[in-house]
Amino acid sequence: MTSLMTQLVHSGNQNSGVRPVNPPLERASTFLFDSVHDIEAAKKCRFEPGNIFYGRLGTRNGYAFEDGVSELEGGSYSLSVPSGLAACTLPALAFATPGSRILVTDNIYDPARGSYSKFFARIGVEVVYFDPRIGEGIADLMTDNTTLVFLESPGSLTFEVQDIPAISTAAHARQALVCCDNTYATGYFHRPLELGADIVMQAATKYIVGHSDATLGVVTCKNIEAYRELKEAANWVGYSVAPDITWVAQRGLRTLPVRLEQHQANGLAIAEWCQAQPEVATVFHPGLASHTDHLLWKRDFTGASGLFAIQLETRDKTQAVTFVEALELFGLGFSWGGYESLALISDPRSCRTATSWEDDRIVVRLHAGLEQAADLTADLEQAITTAFR
Numbered sequence: 001m002t003s004l005m006t007q008l009v010h011s012g013n014q015n016s017g018v019r020p021v022n023p024p025l026e027r028a029s030t031f032l033f034d035s036v037h038d039i040e041a042a043k044k045c046r047f048e049p050g051n052i053f054y055g056r057l058g059t060r061n062g063y064a065f066e067d068g069v070s071e072l073e074g075g076s077y078s079l080s081v082p083s084g085l086a087a088c089t090l091p092a093l094a095f096a097t098p099g100s101r102i103l104v105t106d107n108i109y110d111p112a113r114g115s116y117s118k119f120f121a122r123i124g125v126e127v128v129y130f131d132p133r134i135g136e137g138i139a140d141l142m143t144d145n146t147t148l149v150f151l152e153s154p155g156s157l158t159f160e161v162q163d164i165p166a167i168s169t170a171a172h173a174r175q176a177l178v179c180c181d182n183t184y185a186t187g188y189f190h191r192p193l194e195l196g197a198d199i200v201m202q203a204a205t206k207y208i209v210g211h212s213d214a215t216l217g218v219v220t221c222k223n224i225e226a227y228r229e230l231k232e233a234a235n236w237v238g239y240s241v242a243p244d245i246t247w248v249a250q251r252g253l254r255t256l257p258v259r260l261e262q263h264q265a266n267g268l269a270i271a272e273w274c275q276a277q278p279e280v281a282t283v284f285h286p287g288l289a290s291h292t293d294h295l296l297w298k299r300d301f302t303g304a305s306g307l308f309a310i311q312l313e314t315r316d317k318t319q320a321v322t323f324v325e326a327l328e329l330f331g332l333g334f335s336w337g338g339y340e341s342l343a344l345i346s347d348p349r350s351c352r353t354a355t356s357w358e359d360d361r362i363v364v365r366l367h368a369g370l371e372q373a374a375d376l377t378a379d380l381e382q383a384i385t386t387a388f389r
Contacts (some may be wrong), residue, residue, distance in 0.1 A: 004188065005257040007071050012064030012250055023064055025247045029055040047231040049077050049224070056240040057231075065246040066218065068253045069208070073187035073200050075220035077227035080241040080249075081234055084183060084203020087217030088112040089119075091148060091179045091199050094226075094233035098124030100147040105162060106354040107132045107155025109181060113351055116150070129354035132160035133293070139170040146174055151197070152181040153190075153300075154293070156307060156336075157365060158348050158357070159284040161293035164300065168196025177226075183207070183337070188260050189303035193222055199230075206337025207305065210252040210259055213338075214245050259339070259370065263306030266368035266376060273377045274310050279388045281361055282311040306368035307336050309346065311361050314388075320345055320362040323387035329371055329379040341369035341376055 012023050031052055033039040042053040050063050066078035081087050088109060096102055104116050106129045116127045130141055132155060149171045153162040168178045179199035180192040186207050192200050202208065204216040221227050264287075271285040283290070285308035286297035297304075312320055324332060330343040344365045348357040368376060 004072070008068060008253050008256060011068035011071055011253060022251065023061065023247075025243060026060050027243050028059055031055070047228045047235070049227060055243075056238070057235065059243045059246075061243040061250070062241060062246040065250040065253070068250055069187075069202075069204075069218050070220055072253065072256070073182070073193060073202075073220040074191045075193050075200065076222055077224065078218055078220040079227065079230050079234060080204075080246055081217040081219065081239045082241055083215045084109075084201075084205050084217045085111050085115065086239055087201040087203065087219050088150075088181060089115045090217075090219050090230055090234060090239070091150075091177070091201070092116070092120055092125070093237060094229045095147050095177060096120060096125045097147075099126075099145060101126040101128060101143055101145050102148045102150060103138065103141055103146060103176075104129050104150045105132045105152055105155070105160075106130060106352055107158050107160050108150065108152050108351075109156055109183075110351045112150075112181075131355050132162055134167070135163040136166040136170055138167050139173070142170060142174040142176065144174070146171075146176045149176055149178045150181075151178065151192070152184075153192070154184055154286050154297070156181075156184055157309065157346055157351070157363075159286055159291070159293075159309065161286050161296045161300070163296060164192055164195040164197055168198075172196070184305050184307060185301055185303065186256065186260065186305075187220075188257055189264075189305065190301045193220070195300060198222060199226065203335075203337075204249050204252075205335060207260060207263075208252045208256060209249050209337075210256065211338055212335065212340065214248050216241060216245050216249050218249075260303065260305060262370050263368060264303050266370070266373045267304060267306035267308055269373040270366065270368050270376055270380065271308050271310075274380065277384060279313050279384050280310050281313045284309040284311070284363075305337075306341075307365070308368075309363055309365045311359065311363050314362055315360050317345075317362065319387050320364065323383050324364060326383035326386040327379055328382075329376055330366065336365075336367035339370045340367075341371060342367040 046053040069078040180197045287304040
């Protein structure tokens with residue numbers, strides 16, 4: 001059996017005849033059919049995987065990319081949507097109804113929290129947040145009307161790791177689906193579907209695209225029934241992805257393992273360096289033995305990405321601003337997963353309801369890009385010197 005790295009290099013390729021290395025980009029809104037019978041048959045199958053009917057519902061480029069993501073995540077079917085946020089909300093659009101309950105981890109991506117707290121709550125869905133470290137205790141929150149449990153492991157701001165097998169067992173006992181945001185590690189380092197989750201979401205904007213030049217979400221599931229529900233829900237709200245975007249994303253898939261290995265190496269090197277600095281109070285990186293959930297991470301993950309956070313030994317926002325603005329190789333910006341390193345001042349206190357974040361020392365989220373690790377630590381050192389020494 002070939003390795004995942006090899007599978008991703010060759011995913012979506014034509015296998016015979018004179019052909020280009022990469023599948024050609026196919027732009028289309030309208031497809032032409034030879035007969036009324038053919039177009040009617042295509043319409044009946046419009047929510048089936050790989051069916052060509054109308055550009056909004058899928059193109060050959062999109063399907064080739066989705067097949068590659070299914071290989072990456074160890075799933076059966078994948079569906080592209082316009083953004084990572086769209087991927088985070090699609091399972092609720094598909095499976096939640098007025099009067100149903102959704103359980104959501106308290107370390108959820110903040111824009112997704114806004115969607116769940118405002119949009120879904122407004123249309124009569126009960127949204128209940130829970131401690132990311134709840135584990136099997138989530139059984140106490142399960143009710144007969146619970147349809148969905150939303151996980152993000154680790155959280156992309158505070159990096160708690162969730163016990164997916166324990167949570168999935170409790171959820172499935174009450175016929176609830178478990179979905180997990182797997183953007184941090186991707187299926188290369190983490191396989192939630194193999195741990196018990198039913199649906200996996202990713203902001204392909206980040207590591208899959210890999211160059212900070214496109215927005216894209218992707219949802220992967222185990223069975224055809226879930227895929228059809230997700231695809232129909234995506235059609236309700238008009239989700240559509242341009243073939244140009246999925247073509248770029250498929251190209252990103254081919255180099256994803258190599259890039260992630262370098263992100264991981266840089267992230268760990270920088271995190272270990274930060275841990276030794278007196279100006280850094282805490283490093284939040286699950287790959288470090290000092291992290292609260294390190295053993296759980298070692299059990300369920302095969303690696304880490306380049307994203308982690310540090311808590312500075314200061315409560316002075318001005319001093320923290322001086323630190324991040326002194327950085328030269330770390331850009332100041334949202335998102336992560338591209339080739340470049342990033343820094344962002346964050347405040348976990350502003351996005352908690354089920355748990356509290358009491359420590360008011362300043363948190364800075366860092367993304368280790370593909371630069372030399374020594375250059376990145378040198379940049380952090382000069383910025384710390386500027387702000388603190």
